[in-house]
Amino acid sequence: MKKNKVITLITIIAVIAIAAILLGVNYLMGAYVPNMIRSTMEAPEESGICGKNLEWYYKEGILVVTGTGEMDEYKHYTTTGKPPWYSLQNQIGCVILDEGVTSIGAAAFDYCGSMKEIVLPSSLTCIGDWAFWKCSSLREIILPSSLTCIGENAFACCSSLGEIILPDSLTIINEGVFHDCRGLRDIVIPNGVTSIGKRAFSGCSSLTEITIPGSVTDIGNFAFNECHSLTKIMIPDSVTSIGLGAFWDCSGLMEITIPDGAIASIGTGALAGCNWLTEITIPEGIMSIGNAAFENCQNLTEITLPNTINSIGNSAFYECRSLTKITIPDSVTSIGDRAFYYCDSLTEIAIPDSVTSIGDEAFYFCYSLTKITIPDSVTDIGDSAFKDCSALAEITIPDSVTSIGDGVFDGCRDMIIYYSNDVLESYIDSASDRWSAQNIVWVKQ
Numbered sequence: 001m002k003k004n005k006v007i008t009l010i011t012i013i014a015v016i017a018i019a020a021i022l023l024g025v026n027y028l029m030g031a032y033v034p035n036m037i038r039s040t041m042e043a044p045e046e047s048g049i050c051g052k053n054l055e056w057y058y059k060e061g062i063l064v065v066t067g068t069g070e071m072d073e074y075k076h077y078t079t080t081g082k083p084p085w086y087s088l089q090n091q092i093g094c095v096i097l098d099e100g101v102t103s104i105g106a107a108a109f110d111y112c113g114s115m116k117e118i119v120l121p122s123s124l125t126c127i128g129d130w131a132f133w134k135c136s137s138l139r140e141i142i143l144p145s146s147l148t149c150i151g152e153n154a155f156a157c158c159s160s161l162g163e164i165i166l167p168d169s170l171t172i173i174n175e176g177v178f179h180d181c182r183g184l185r186d187i188v189i190p191n192g193v194t195s196i197g198k199r200a201f202s203g204c205s206s207l208t209e210i211t212i213p214g215s216v217t218d219i220g221n222f223a224f225n226e227c228h229s230l231t232k233i234m235i236p237d238s239v240t241s242i243g244l245g246a247f248w249d250c251s252g253l254m255e256i257t258i259p260d261g262a263i264a265s266i267g268t269g270a271l272a273g274c275n276w277l278t279e280i281t282i283p284e285g286i287m288s289i290g291n292a293a294f295e296n297c298q299n300l301t302e303i304t305l306p307n308t309i310n311s312i313g314n315s316a317f318y319e320c321r322s323l324t325k326i327t328i329p330d331s332v333t334s335i336g337d338r339a340f341y342y343c344d345s346l347t348e349i350a351i352p353d354s355v356t357s358i359g360d361e362a363f364y365f366c367y368s369l370t371k372i373t374i375p376d377s378v379t380d381i382g383d384s385a386f387k388d389c390s391a392l393a394e395i396t397i398p399d400s401v402t403s404i405g406d407g408v409f410d411g412c413r414d415m416i417i418y419y420s421n422d423v424l425e426s427y428i429d430s431a432s433d434r435w436s437a438q439n440i441v442w443v444k445q
Contacts, residue, residue: 048084050108054101058085061093061114068100076107076130076153083108090114097121104131106151113137120144127154136160143167150177152197159183166190173200175220182206191215196223198243205229214238219246221267228252231276235259242267244290249273261285266293268313275299278322284308289316291336298322301345307331312339314359321345330354335362337382344368353377358385360405367391376400387411396445397424415440 044057054067063085065071075081085092089111095118097104106128109115116137122144129151132138136159143150145167153176155161163186166173173196178184180203189196191213198220201207205228212219214236221243224230228251235242237259244267247253253274258266260283271277272295282289284306291313294300300320307329314336317323323343328335330352337359340346346366351358353375360382363369367390374381376398383405386392389412397404397419404427409415419428419442428435428442435442 046085046088050084050105056085058088058092061091063088063092063095064098065096065101066098068102070103070126071101071105071108071128073105073128074107076110076133094118097124099123102126104128106130107133110134117141120147122146125149127151129153130156133157140164145169150174152176153179156180163187166193168192171195173197175199176202179203189213189216194218196220198222199225202226209233212236212239217241219243221245222248224250226250231255233257235263237262239263242270244268244270245272246270247274251275253277256280258283258286264288266290268292269295272296279303282306282309287311289313291315292318294318294320296320302326305329305332310334312336314338315341317341317343319343328352328355333357335359337361338364340366342366348372351375351378356380358382360384361387363389365389374398374401379403381405381408383407384410394418397421409438409440410434411438412440413438417442418445419443420445 044059046058048056050056051069051071053069054065054071057064074083092112092115097120099121100123101121102123103126107130110130110133113136115135118141124144125146126149131154133153134157138158139160139162141164147167148169152174156176156179159182161181162183165188168190170190171192171194173193175197176199178201179199182205184204185206192215194215195218196216199222202222202225207227208229212235217238218241219239222245225245225248230250231252232255234257240262242263248269251273254276263286265288266286268290269292272292274297276299277297278299279302281304285308286306287308288311292315295315295318298321301322302325308331309329310331311334312332315338317340318338319342322345324345328351331354333354334357335355338361339359340363341361342365344365344367347368348371350373356377357380358378361384363386364384365388367388369389370391372395379400380403381401384407387407387410392412392415394416399420402423
């Protein structure tokens with residue numbers, strides 16, 4: 001009898017193995033395993049209700065959900081409103097949802113740090129917010145083609161998740177869906193997606209490439225923040241908005257293509273900290289460079305700005321220490337505070353006659369700057385605008401300038417400043433000792 005049982009067990013295993021090869025593992029798991037497990041779990045360790053028409057069973061690390069319809073919603077970051085299997089979080093190694101289950105409730109499996117695999121049915125249409133948050137052992141998941149919704153932060157902090165294929169049925173990638181999935185190397189965004197939510201892929205430090213399809217119109221705030229391994233990205237013509245910090249600290253990014261016409265501005269901090277970016281062309285149609293847009297892009301040597309730009313934001317090129325050349329177009333009316341702060345490789349710059357104001361510390365610590373032209377259109381020069389520009393030998397302040405801030409030429413030495421407006425006389429007289437100490441001579445023309 002014992003021998004016959006062994007032979008029977010071997011036969012069952014062989015049949016399962018052959019079926020797995022012929023039908024595919026996922027098909028086998030999705031179609032057969034839940035029913036097989038349920039039929040053998042006549043005495044589950046724990047069981048209960050998890051939806052109006054859903055039941056769950058647990059035994060020896062396996063959690064099975066059977067029935068039809070939606071799963072109940074649960075709460076994240078609270079001690080109440082947790083799923084009924086909450087006490088088993090660290091024991092659940094595999095989750096199997098039977099055919100008929102249409103949704104995974106919010107926070108249903110958050111913190112299940114031992115869960116390595118999950119089988120989803122073809123009936124599934126929605127995965128709730130925080131559903132698999134911090135399932136740090138989950139390595140892969142196959143999403144069914146029926147899926148139309150993945151909630152916010154659904155797979156956030158799944159640090160072992162290496163790859164995932166999103167179904168064509170998705171139209172939105174919600175906020176933080178794959179945030180901090182540090183092991184994620186490859187992902188395909190389907191053509192139907194129109195929006196990539198804020199922090200959707202932030203902290204995906206192993207992601208080497210990603211293709212944004214032509215259907216996407218909006219890239220949210222910090223969408224790809226800290227994707228350190230991302231080397232190249234092409235933004236399609238369909239995109240009309242790039243959020244603040246969208247590619248902040250993508251320190252390995254060497255190439256980015258921005259389309260002509262559709263995008264109106266480079267957002268705040270959009271490419272800040274992209275250390276390996278050496279050059280970039282801003283296309284026609286861009287009207288403003290946001291605050292800190294290229295801050296700390298330390299290998300950026302050259303940038304071309306289009307004639308559509310009207311403002312350069314605060315700290316726009318802050319600490320771009322390899323920047324040797326930039327042409328500011330005639331359309332620009334203002335240069336923001338610290339716009340070129342510590343651009344210490346910049347040797348000369350021409351400010352066009354459309355500019356009316358130069359912000360505080362705009363060229364602070366540009367100590368290789370030997371030549372700068374201030375046009376007649378400028379009326380205000382901010383505090384410390386040219387502070388520590390120690391190579392600057394002479395500069396002409398046009399008659400249009402009526403206000404000069406404090407410490408504009410602090411740290412400059414052996415310099416001649418030409419001026420003609422009598423309004424500046426009191427400013428010059430108020431710091432006569434300073435000019436003498438720095439060997440700065442003011443010459444009225």
